[in-house]
Amino acid sequence: MRAVAALACLLLAAGGCRRAHHPHPEATIEEPSELRAAIEVANPADEGQLLDGFYPREPGGWRWSAPEFTVTLAVPRELAGKDAQLEMEFIIPEAAAADLAGLTITAAIDGRQLPPWRAAGAGAQKAVFAVPGELLREAAVIVDFRLDRFVAPRGAETRRLGIIPSRFRLAAREK
Amino acid sequence: MTRLGRRDALLLLAAPALMLWLDWHGLRTWFHQDDFAWLALARSVDSAARLWQALLEPAAQGTVRVWSERVFFLALERLFGLDHRPFHLVVLGTQAVNLGLLYWITLRLSGSRLAAAAAPVLWVLSPGLAVPLAWLSAYNQILCGFFLLAAFACLLRWLDTESTGWFAAQAALFVLGFGALEVNVVYPALATAWCWLERRRVPSAVWWLWLPAVAFAVLHLVLIPKPATGVYAQHWDHSILKTYAAYWTMALGGGPDAEAVVKNIPARGAAAWLLSAALLGWLLRAAWLRERLAVFGFLWFTAVLSPVLPLRDHVSDYYLALPAIGVAWMLASMLAAAGRAGRAAAAPAAALLAVYALYAGSAHRATADWRYQHGREARYLVTAMERAAELHPGGLFALSGIDSELFWGGFHDGRLLFRERFCLDPRERTSVEVPAGFPDISAAFCSPAEISQAVRQKTLAAYRWLPVERRLRATTRIYLHRLPREWLDLPPARVMPAEPWAARWLGQGWHQQEPGGRWTARSAELTLAAPDQAGRVLRVSVFRPASLLDKPVEVRIRVDGTERGQGQLDKQRPFLDIHVPLPEARPGWRMMRVAIEAEPVARVPGDARELGVFVTSAGWQ
Numbered sequence: 001m002r003a004v005a006a007l008a009c010l011l012l013a014a015g016g017c018r019r020a021h022h023p024h025p026e027a028t029i030e031e032p033s034e035l036r037a038a039i040e041v042a043n044p045a046d047e048g049q050l051l052d053g054f055y056p057r058e059p060g061g062w063r064w065s066a067p068e069f070t071v072t073l074a075v076p077r078e079l080a081g082k083d084a085q086l087e088m089e090f091i092i093p094e095a096a097a098a099d100l101a102g103l104t105i106t107a108a109i110d111g112r113q114l115p116p117w118r119a120a121g122a123g124a125q126k127a128v129f130a131v132p133g134e135l136l137r138e139a140a141v142i143v144d145f146r147l148d149r150f151v152a153p154r155g156a157e158t159r160r161l162g163i164i165p166s167r168f169r170l171a172a173r174e175k
Numbered sequence: 176m177t178r179l180g181r182r183d184a185l186l187l188l189a190a191p192a193l194m195l196w197l198d199w200h201g202l203r204t205w206f207h208q209d210d211f212a213w214l215a216l217a218r219s220v221d222s223a224a225r226l227w228q229a230l231l232e233p234a235a236q237g238t239v240r241v242w243s244e245r246v247f248f249l250a251l252e253r254l255f256g257l258d259h260r261p262f263h264l265v266v267l268g269t270q271a272v273n274l275g276l277l278y279w280i281t282l283r284l285s286g287s288r289l290a291a292a293a294a295p296v297l298w299v300l301s302p303g304l305a306v307p308l309a310w311l312s313a314y315n316q317i318l319c320g321f322f323l324l325a326a327f328a329c330l331l332r333w334l335d336t337e338s339t340g341w342f343a344a345q346a347a348l349f350v351l352g353f354g355a356l357e358v359n360v361v362y363p364a365l366a367t368a369w370c371w372l373e374r375r376r377v378p379s380a381v382w383w384l385w386l387p388a389v390a391f392a393v394l395h396l397v398l399i400p401k402p403a404t405g406v407y408a409q410h411w412d413h414s415i416l417k418t419y420a421a422y423w424t425m426a427l428g429g430g431p432d433a434e435a436v437v438k439n440i441p442a443r444g445a446a447a448w449l450l451s452a453a454l455l456g457w458l459l460r461a462a463w464l465r466e467r468l469a470v471f472g473f474l475w476f477t478a479v480l481s482p483v484l485p486l487r488d489h490v491s492d493y494y495l496a497l498p499a500i501g502v503a504w505m506l507a508s509m510l511a512a513a514g515r516a517g518r519a520a521a522a523p524a525a526a527l528l529a530v531y532a533l534y535a536g537s538a539h540r541a542t543a544d545w546r547y548q549h550g551r552e553a554r555y556l557v558t559a560m561e562r563a564a565e566l567h568p569g570g571l572f573a574l575s576g577i578d579s580e581l582f583w584g585g586f587h588d589g590r591l592l593f594r595e596r597f598c599l600d601p602r603e604r605t606s607v608e609v610p611a612g613f614p615d616i617s618a619a620f621c622s623p624a625e626i627s628q629a630v631r632q633k634t635l636a637a638y639r640w641l642p643v644e645r646r647l648r649a650t651t652r653i654y655l656h657r658l659p660r661e662w663l664d665l666p667p668a669r670v671m672p673a674e675p676w677a678a679r680w681l682g683q684g685w686h687q688q689e690p691g692g693r694w695t696a697r698s699a700e701l702t703l704a705a706p707d708q709a710g711r712v713l714r715v716s717v718f719r720p721a722s723l724l725d726k727p728v729e730v731r732i733r734v735d736g737t738e739r740g741q742g743q744l745d746k747q748r749p750f751l752d753i754h755v756p757l758p759e760a761r762p763g764w765r766m767m768r769v770a771i772e773a774e775p776v777a778r779v780p781g782d783a784r785e786l787g788v789f790v791t792s793a794g795w796q
Contacts, residue, residue: 021256021257021561022565023558023559023561023562023565024558024562025562026646027555027558027559027561027562027646027647028559028562028563028566028638028646028647028648028649029641029644029646029647029648029649030566030649031649031650031651031652051650051652051653051656052653070653070656072652072653142652142653142656
């Protein structure tokens with residue numbers, strides 16, 4: 001009986017002997033605590049603001065988007081509650097020009113659609129969406145983009161490819 | 176007496192060396208599957224009473240494996256936490272002793288050093304040993320092997336010396352072996368069989384060993400409920416022969432499991448047939464020649480396997496770990512006999528053993544490697560969960576992106592390690608396959624009501640598993656953004672009346688908020704989310720000070736007007752948790768009114784209020 005009691009004490013006390021354990025800090029990828037109003041897709045520091053619909057980084061840092069993708073942007077203090085514009089710089093590669101000809105991009109904040117933007121053709125371009133001030137009352141916005149065309153999977157490429165976004169920015173509305 | 180010399184020491188080294196090579200990955204496998212349930216049990220021990228309960232309360236399938244599961248996990252978790260290496264050192268140490276015992280026993284039974292050196296090597300190659308050496312929850316096989324072999328070695332010493340000390344040691348080891356694995360019950364049959372084979376009579380003392388075995392078997396039959404359905408249902412019919420044949424094939428390196436894990440070695444079925452034919456031929460000849468080791472090997476294989484033969488739908492490779500000793504003896508005796516017969520017989524015997532080594536060894540190695548990979552994935556996930564819990568203590572963690580393999584390997588039991596609730600997004604229910612006979616997994620999924628409540632309390636943390644990077648990525652922003660709006664309108668699944676946010680869900684009959692809860696009047700109502708699936712249980716925690724319990728108080732719980740549960744408070748039991756099984760979810764049923772009624776009510780001088788019960792929480796999971 002004494003042996004059993006000794007074993008019980010040993011087991012209960014043993015917990016105090018072991019070293020404090022801390023999991024590896026890189027075991028999770030946390031969301032950025034501070035958001036930026038302008039982000040670069042190729043910048044790893046901004047990756048946390050690409051919320052959904054971006055394929056893995058290609059050599060050179062650029063990424064394909066899916067036909068639907070989502071980013072979050074901080075609302076700069078000077079823009080809070082004011083009419084502003086949302087800018088997206090992107091590329092339509094020549095190889096995808098035929099599939100994306102006549103592409104229209106829509107963006108929505110809090111479920112409210114912004115006026116759509118129609119792409120001119122292949123190459124680098126900048127889509128600009130007018131954002132009413134009432135959508136900019138929070139410290140950050142989540143923007144859902146949607147493309148009405150995409151490059152369908154073919155051959156070894158199984159993904160539905162959209163465009164190659166490079167930069168997103170919330171800025172004061174240009175007169 | 177069989178004395179061991181320097182030559183034996185060298186021969187003895189072959190088997191552990193082979194084990195280290197074959198199980199190099201297996202012996203470094205991280206925790207997975209049931210391991211987490213045992214580790215969680217160890218973490219739950221915070222008092223002597225709880226320790227006693229953790230050591231002796233029946234667990235899975237009503238088993239109480241005190242040494243091989245309870246003490247093993249409790250002690251090592253307590254000392255080393257989630258460091259798997261000390262656990263594996265214990266496994267390795269035990270198995271090294273087992274190999275030494277097997278060498279000595281084989282030498283004693285056969286008198287052949289060739290057989291003695293071969294038997295441990297052949298056992299190490301067995302596909303059945305891969306899992307117990309890699310998966311810590313299967314340590315019971317290794318430890319039971321120790322008790323069986325050690326008791327049997329003591330029996331042999333007793334037969335040689337007639338010293339009662341050896342018999343007593345044997346009996347003690349046999350009885351202690353029940354704390355390792357139920358298969359231990361077959362030991363008297365093994366002892367009896369050997370005595371009869373060697374002496375053509377069974378000493379009367381050996382018959383006494385049957386007493387604890389029969390008592391254990393009867394207790395097991397009477398006390399442990401036997402499931403009528405599922406993989407643990409027993410089938411006492413001709414399927415036993417089929418199951419026996421399946422294990423036999425598997426023991427020789429064949430069978431569907433081996434086919435599945437080793438794809439690059441062909442003709443596995445043909446090899447198993449060849450080995451079977453050779454072994455059966457050898458067995459017939461051995462019986463004729465009175466080669467006791469071969470016959471005893473066959474009896475050992477059959478006896479040690481017999482307890483699992485009725486489990487027709489649960490044929491598992493690791494159940495072969497101990498029966499495989501019998502196979503090793505059959506093969507080793509064949510080799511020794513062939514060696515004695517000369518080169519002409521030795522060459523085919525060696526070729527057969529080479530075939531066994533190739534097929535059994537490859538299945539063993541592949542199984543061990545698969546377990547290692549399984550443990551690695553679980554380690555990444557559990558470490559990420561630890562990190563998430565460290566960053567968001569007390570949160571509700573809604574995970575997504577977990578596939579079936581990771582779910583069963585790491586998540587299902589791994590989540591039990593945490594005080595925080597980790598659950599999968601309910602919309603991913605179909606991404607997890609539930610094989611027949613596996614437990615209900617409802618509790619592993621968050622309910623929409625829990626999520627909605629966590630959103631309101633700002634304690635929700637959403638993460639997505641990234642299978643390539645093997646990390647959890649925080650996705651709370653997008654998760655909240657995409658959350659179905661109708662979820663956010665749901666009432667909570669659990670209300671703590673002391674919390675300010677709870678007031679919104681309390682109806683009539685509540686007095687003002689107090690630290691820890693609220694008093695009800697004779698009856699009080701609250702609104703909770705309706706259950707999202709079958710099997711949810713409502714728990715209402717109530718209290719009334721003993722000074723207000725002159726008479727017992729009946730507490731009744733109504734759900735949407737129908738009485739569903741009740742309990743009684745009295746001076747001996749002023750605290751009460753009332754558990755109320757809830758009806759199944761049905762379309763359109765989003766919320767339910769829960770009424771808590773207390774009779775009689777109490778009054779305190781100077782206080783005009785009618786006091787029913789003090790409610791600390793009410794909710795379902």
